[in-house]
Amino acid sequence: MYRYDEFDYGFVRERVAEFRDQVERRLEGELNEDEFKPLRLRNGLYLQLHAYMLRIAVPYGVLSPRQLRQLAYIGRKYDRNYGHFTTRQNLQFNWIKLVDVPDILSDLADVEMHCIQTSGNCIRNTTADPYAGAAHDELEDPRVWCEIIRQWSTLHPEFSWLPRKFKIAISGAAEDRAATAFHDIGLRLVKGKNGEVGFKVLVGGGMGRTPYVGQEIRPFLEKQHLLSYLDSILRIYNRYGRRDNIFKARIKILVNHLGIDKFREEVEADWEKTRKDLVDLPQEEYERIDAYFQPPELTPGPVTDEAVEQRRETDPVFAQWMRHNVKPHKVPGHGIVVVSLKEPGRTPGDASSEGMELVADLAEQYSHSEIRVNYTQNLILPHVALGDIPALYDALAEAGLATGNNDLLGDMICCPGLDYCNLANARSIPIAKEIAKRFEDPTRQEEIGDIRVNMSGCINACGHHHSGNIGILGVDKKGTELYQITLGGNPKDDAAIGTIIGPGFRAEAVPDAIDTIVSTYIEKRDEGETFLETWRRVGADPFKEALYGAG
Structure with a gap:
C-alpha cells in the first residue's frame, strides 16, 4: 500500500x-x-x-x-x-x-490517515474493486491509478470548490465490483485493439434525488492521458455545472441536459486545446507509485486443500461460509476472504473496537498484513492461504464475524438513517434489522440465492437503494414514515436503476413486503435464474399483484 x-x-x-x-x-x-x-x-x-x-x-x-x-x-x-x-x-x-x-x-x-476530501464540494475518496491486486479476473491493479488521482486531486486549485461533491470509481477486473456506472466518473481498465491497456470512461452516473446510469464518453483512453482527460471533464463541469440549485448541481444533471454527444464534444475540444505533458503523469512517477502496490510473494499451491474439504463435508455452516465468503484468488492455493459485518441483529457496517483489533491481528497472521473495505460495508482479507482458512474461520466465528451471507439477502447495505442523520426522513437501521431477522435462517438464504437488498433513509441514497435488486427508500408523508420499494436495480456491468413497484409501506409492514417479493420470485423463477433475471423476464405485474392485489 x-x-x-x-x-x-x-x-x-x-x-x-x-x-x-x-x-x-x-x-x-x-x-x-x-x-x-x-x-x-x-x-x-x-x-x-x-x-x-x-x-x-x-x-x-x-x-x-x-x-x-x-x-x-x-x-x-x-x-x-x-x-x-x-x-x-x-x-x-x-x-x-x-x-x-x-x-x-x-x-x-x-498512522498516515486523515479526513481530507471526505466532505464538501470536492473530489471525494476514489473507490476501487476491494479485491484489487488479488482478483483472478483482474486485468491490472486499479489502486495505482486511485492513488494517482488522490495525489492529483488533493487541493487541486481548479477543483477545490466544485458545484457539488464529485465521486470517481475504478475497476480493473472483468466483473465490476466498484459500481462504476453509478459514479460521476467511472473508469474501467480494458484492452484496446492492439492489446494495450487503457480506460473505458463513463460519465454522469449517480444516485440521489435524480438517479442516472453513467454513459460512455470514451470507449478507450490511453492510460498515460488519464489526468489530462479528467482535467477536461472536470473543467467542463466546473464551467457549466449549476450553482444556483443544489439539487441540479451534479454532473449527471449537466450530462443529461446537454446530452452525452454534446458533453463529449465540449470535453474533447477542451482536451485538444489544453492537453499538456505537465498535466499527464511522467512514466517514472507512475513507476514510483506502482512500486507501492506490488503484490505479496505468494507460493502457488493446490486449488483444493484436504483439511478444508473434510471440514466442508462435516460442518455445513462452515461450508456455506466457504461458498459465499471465500472468493477465487489469482494465485492458486489462496482465497479472498470476506469478513461479514452483517450478523443478524447488528447494524450493517458497524464494527466494534474489539472486532477491528481482531481483524487487524488476523490480517497480520493470515493475509500478509492487508485489509480492504468494500462498498457493501464489509471487510476483506485479500491474501489467505487455503490451508489457513479453517483456523481463520474459527477465530472469526468466535467473535461473531463469520456469518456466511456475502451477496445473500442478509448482506444488506444500509445507511444510518434517522437514528443519526439530520438529512434523513425515516429510520433505516431498525427496518434492516427486522428484515435480517426475518431471513436469518441460512437454509432459506441459500434457497433464495444471490440477491442485493439496499436501504436508504432518504432520497440522498447513501444506502444505494436505486441499485439494489430490491431497494427500500424511507420517506416522510405528513409525519408518517413510509417505505417505497423498487425492484430490478443492479450495480454491476449491466447497471440499472430500480423501478418503483407501488405505494409505500409502513415500517411494520416492510418485512412482510420483502417476504412477499422473495416468495413471488421463488414461485416464478426458472431453474438457475437469479432474482434480476426473473424480474427482467416476467416484469413487474406478478410482484405488484402479490403486494397489492389484482386490479
Whole structure:
C-alpha cells in the first residue's frame, strides 16, 4: 500500500494544526456556526442529529493492521467503542465531541490517515474493486491509478470548490465490483485493439434525488492521458455545472441536459486545446507509485486443500461460509476472504473496537498484513492461504464475524438513517434489522440465492437503494414514515436503476413486503435464474399483484 513521503507527512500535520486553531476559536465563540461550517466540512466533520460525526478517508478501501488498530483505539477512547464502515469505503464515528477532534486528527496522522476530501464540494475518496491486486479476473491493479488521482486531486486549485461533491470509481477486473456506472466518473481498465491497456470512461452516473446510469464518453483512453482527460471533464463541469440549485448541481444533471454527444464534444475540444505533458503523469512517477502496490510473494499451491474439504463435508455452516465468503484468488492455493459485518441483529457496517483489533491481528497472521473495505460495508482479507482458512474461520466465528451471507439477502447495505442523520426522513437501521431477522435462517438464504437488498433513509441514497435488486427508500408523508420499494436495480456491468413497484409501506409492514417479493420470485423463477433475471423476464405485474392485489 502507499506510504507517506515527506510532503504527505508535513501536509497532514499542517492541516491538523490549522484545524486545532479553528476548533479553539469556535469553542471560544470567535467563530459562529456559519463561519465554522465550511472549515469543519473540509476536515470531514459533520453536525448530525445528536452529535458530531467524523468521516475518515480510507483511500480506495485499503487499510494496514496498524491503521485498523488505531481506528479501534479512537472508537474506544472518543466514541462508543465502534465505527461504521460506509458505501464509500470510508469509516465514520457518530458520537464525536468537537473538543476532541484535533486530537483525533493527530492520532490519525500518526498512522498516515486523515479526513481530507471526505466532505464538501470536492473530489471525494476514489473507490476501487476491494479485491484489487488479488482478483483472478483482474486485468491490472486499479489502486495505482486511485492513488494517482488522490495525489492529483488533493487541493487541486481548479477543483477545490466544485458545484457539488464529485465521486470517481475504478475497476480493473472483468466483473465490476466498484459500481462504476453509478459514479460521476467511472473508469474501467480494458484492452484496446492492439492489446494495450487503457480506460473505458463513463460519465454522469449517480444516485440521489435524480438517479442516472453513467454513459460512455470514451470507449478507450490511453492510460498515460488519464489526468489530462479528467482535467477536461472536470473543467467542463466546473464551467457549466449549476450553482444556483443544489439539487441540479451534479454532473449527471449537466450530462443529461446537454446530452452525452454534446458533453463529449465540449470535453474533447477542451482536451485538444489544453492537453499538456505537465498535466499527464511522467512514466517514472507512475513507476514510483506502482512500486507501492506490488503484490505479496505468494507460493502457488493446490486449488483444493484436504483439511478444508473434510471440514466442508462435516460442518455445513462452515461450508456455506466457504461458498459465499471465500472468493477465487489469482494465485492458486489462496482465497479472498470476506469478513461479514452483517450478523443478524447488528447494524450493517458497524464494527466494534474489539472486532477491528481482531481483524487487524488476523490480517497480520493470515493475509500478509492487508485489509480492504468494500462498498457493501464489509471487510476483506485479500491474501489467505487455503490451508489457513479453517483456523481463520474459527477465530472469526468466535467473535461473531463469520456469518456466511456475502451477496445473500442478509448482506444488506444500509445507511444510518434517522437514528443519526439530520438529512434523513425515516429510520433505516431498525427496518434492516427486522428484515435480517426475518431471513436469518441460512437454509432459506441459500434457497433464495444471490440477491442485493439496499436501504436508504432518504432520497440522498447513501444506502444505494436505486441499485439494489430490491431497494427500500424511507420517506416522510405528513409525519408518517413510509417505505417505497423498487425492484430490478443492479450495480454491476449491466447497471440499472430500480423501478418503483407501488405505494409505500409502513415500517411494520416492510418485512412482510420483502417476504412477499422473495416468495413471488421463488414461485416464478426458472431453474438457475437469479432474482434480476426473473424480474427482467416476467416484469413487474406478478410482484405488484402479490403486494397489492389484482386490479
